[in-house]
Amino acid sequence: MAPEADRAGDAWSFEAIGTRWQVETGEPLSEEAQREVRAIxxxxxxxxxxxxxxxxxxxLARGAGWVSAPADADTLLAVYADLSAATSGAVNPLIGDVLERRGYDSAYSFVDHGPVAAAKNWQEQVRATDGRLxxxxxxxxxxxxxxxxxxxxxxxACVRRHVGGDIVVDASGDLAARGTAVRVALEHPYDTTRAVGVIELEDAALCASAVNRRVWGDGLHHVLDARTGAPVERFAATWAVASDALHAxxxxxxxxxxxxxxxxHAWGADWVRMTTDGRLQWAPDSKAELFT
Structure with a gap:
């Protein structure tokens, strides 16, 4: 997923959390603002x-029992609760042990030890309460x-505290734009030189995911079904537009x-997805321009 063309303004690019970031603003971002972004x-x-x-x-994985809750713990767990309910348990924040067992561990061993299901009762197992996670x-x-x-x-939000006007934050697949309209190409999951369509963002966020990212072993990738521990096989790529990047x-x-x-639909989000045999599906009122 990438912008169709360069946009006017000042751009700051950097690497963080294994991802290429680019922050575009109408005026240069100060060193103080850059330090705050990196600290966040x-x-x-x-x-x-x-x-x-x-x-x-x-x-927590080593058995600490509890830690001081991050400021957004309630927010993240609430979104996971909605995701889990909507997908009948396929999405689950305790998928970490399953990913590690399948080879996507902290050492990047990529050695598969077979599928297992994540805990079904995760909402009883993990919770944020009284300032604790x-x-x-x-x-x-x-x-x-x-x-x-x-x-x-x-x-x-940090950048907006320092500069006004047009802002685009692009984290290699997750992108948010404020003030300016941005046309974004939807990258084909099987041929990164092609696009399946374009969509225009303004005061919105677009996030994408695809099974060709973080791939290892025989058919293994990072999108696992928490109910089975198996990688998804029906869909190859997804794109979603929402008012913020969290929900996208x-x-x-x-x-x-x-x-x-x-x-x-319940969240008022636009979306497109591609099946593994190359067919496109999209929201009934999608604003995407698709090359069908």
């Missing part, structure tokens, strides 16, 4: 990354279904499963 990303990573041994979720028994939280979208929103990211994940379109 580092704090989120220190709280939610299962790849960092010192993170809060890694402490509680997890009992120990398990590995993975917020990959919505985490980068949430982080894009946090970065956007959530819809992009939900669209790999039954119930995704219904959740998108």
């Amino acid at each position: 990303i580092d704090r989120f990573d220190a709280e939610w990354s299962r790849f960092r041994p010192d993170s809060l979720v890694s402490q 509680v997890l009992d028994p120990p398990a590995t939280i993975d917020v990959g279904a919505i985490g980068k979208g949430r982080l894009v929103d946090l970065v956007l 990211d959530a819809i992009a994940t939900a669209l790999f499963f039954d119930g995704g379109p219904e959740l998108a």
